[in-house]
Amino acid sequence: MAARAVMVLGTSSGAGKSWLATALCRYYAREGFRVAPFKAQNMSNNARVVATPEGGEGEIGAAQYFQALAAGVEPDVRMNPLLLKPEADTRSQVVLLGRVDPALSALPWRARGAVVWPRVAQALDALRAEHDVVVIEGAGSPAEINLMDSDIVNLRVARHAQARCLLVADIDRGGAFAHLYGTWALLPPEDRARIRGFVLNKFRGDAALLAPAPERLQALTGISTVATVPLLRGHGLPEEDGVFDDRATACGAVRLTVAVVVYPRISNLDEFEPLRAVPGVRLVWARTPADVVGADWIILPGSKATVADLAWLRAQGLDQAVVAHAARGGAVLGICGGLQMLGEAIVDPHGVEAVGQGDAPGLGLLPLVTAFERQKTVRRTRVTCGRVAGPWAALSALTLVGYEIHHGQTVPHPAMVAAGARVHEVVPGLVWQNAAGNVLGCYVHGLFENAAVLRALFGAAVPTLETVFDRLADTVARSFAPGTLDALVAKE
CATH class of the missing domain: 3.40.50.880 (Class I glutamine amidotransferase (GATase) domain)
Known part of the structure; x- marks a missing residue:
């Protein structure tokens, strides 16, 4: 039986997809599941060297490396089959399954999807065959309508894995409810149905003051806000892009x-x-x-x-x-x-x-x-x-x-x-x-x-990474509505 897929989508970059996916990897591993992370395509110059299925070594994005450690499994290149390493504003080195691919690097952005998707799907299928739960991280926003026709990291992955999705917004930036509603509204109807809950991330203050916004959002979309996660400063997990802010x-x-x-x-x-x-x-x-x-x-x-x-x-x-x-x-x-x-x-x-x-x-x-x-x-x-x-x-x-x-x-x-x-x-x-x-x-x-x-x-x-991972898992366990996380991996 293929693993259940839980996918973390975001209304934007920086919404907190990476750390939430890491927390979910540790949460489900502590529940006794065999867990693996997955992100089809990552754009980052933060990379780690990991094993390949053939016994060699290759590169993946650092976020998936840490997610694998949180899940308690050996990181391997299938967890991030496509890594884009920017060399200039309009040029990236393309790493496919751990190794630099010069031919792919030379292809135009939109032309790569058709070439790499079979390898991406194969990597995801292999992970699902070997695990109970695969925690999938999206990239940017799934509602980038200029990119939907060539998407290989958000909706296409969700459809392929029949993923149950969470949609995360950074409430500390402001405009979170508009971001959630606008993202939902731009999705095709069949993909809206995959969203099992909205998550408000990086919240500071009294959660009671959010009312009646979550209720009104649910009335508009049919989707409930299943978690309000507090802002965690100094949580110990590197941000995907490295620099947290410009403050010393x-x-x-x-x-x-x-x-x-x-x-x-x-x-x-x-x-x-x-x-x-x-x-x-x-x-x-x-x-x-x-x-x-x-x-x-x-x-x-x-x-x-x-x-x-x-x-x-x-x-x-x-x-x-x-x-x-x-x-x-x-x-x-x-x-x-x-x-x-x-x-x-x-x-x-x-x-x-x-x-x-x-x-x-x-x-x-x-x-x-x-x-x-x-x-x-x-x-x-x-x-x-x-x-x-x-x-x-x-x-x-x-x-x-x-x-x-x-x-x-x-x-x-x-x-x-x-x-x-x-x-x-x-x-x-x-x-x-x-x-x-x-x-x-x-x-x-x-x-x-x-x-x-x-x-x-x-x-x-x-603090050790084990301590960091456990703290993240404890935070999501407290922040999500009772039963939500278990329902995401329950058999239907």
Whole structure:
């Protein structure tokens, strides 16, 4: 028997589909069901490396990775068969079942649906055959009438899986009842019938003041508002797009200020979410030189377009700010694309990233050179650090568990090394440090998702993901009308 499908649709992006789907994965897993998450198509530069059914490794969106962990199952590429990784405003790298597909990447947006739908449906069917419940996340809004004819992530999926759907609106933004009614009104009649309840998310205040709006909405649509979910600040689950807001955050009295540079094509920003919960750490999202003033650490994160983001860094004057910070002995950490920026030069002989741009000079803080290769490195990684100096000394002999996603291959710059430049290779081919010890470059994503790293660097522990997942499940259990969640998976 195929699994029952529960689908979370939203009136807009940011309505809270991802976290609600995560909460439902944990809720149903705690009820004893075999649960799997699914999102047909995700557009995000936040990705994780997971298993493929054939025993290899590939990429999926970070949201489905966390949903799988919440469900207590091994993440695999079928849970997010199509991942779009934006490289520019009008261009994305297309990842199909974990691997980059150059032919699909070259196709126009609307032409992809017919090509990929059979693979998407096959992945969903396989998950339904292996589980009791599949929690499906939609994308954006199902009522985007300009996209309905090429939809492969919302209504087409709901029809294929005969999903029982929840429609979620962000009431904190205002206009939630209009969003719910307008979305419902634009759906075809057969798809309206799939909606089993409206959800008001991110609510603050007295729920009694909502009356009589839910009753009037039900009179108009025949659908009841089945949950009013409170606004959860600091719930511990990374937002799908990484940045929660532009406000600096701190947990307790500030002992260390960490500035993470947010360039336009930033990737895997969500890996810094644990820093938000470390006592004494103030986390700043930096877009201008003023944002890094007073920072103890500056972090250059990953990038989906390293050369373009490096040019943006220079246009903002942030390159000079980073170099000056390092010259004063300040700590600088580069991860993946950030590591490549810290080097002496980036070369792209195959036009993988910098089409029409050619080579680019780096920031010159590490005597390294990076060349982009056609083949993308995608793998889970477990390494043990060698000797590390300076502010990172506590990482010495520590085992790091994370993942790699990069086209660039980095080596010491031959001419600079011949001229006497020194660079310390902490982990061969993956982690390097300058002679002074204050600049560290690393290809391993997920550094701060290691509890041992947080203890070593900050002497602190943060809530585990298990704690986060349970809190989310407890919240939805309290927020939904009695019997609603059970009815969504009941046999008919």
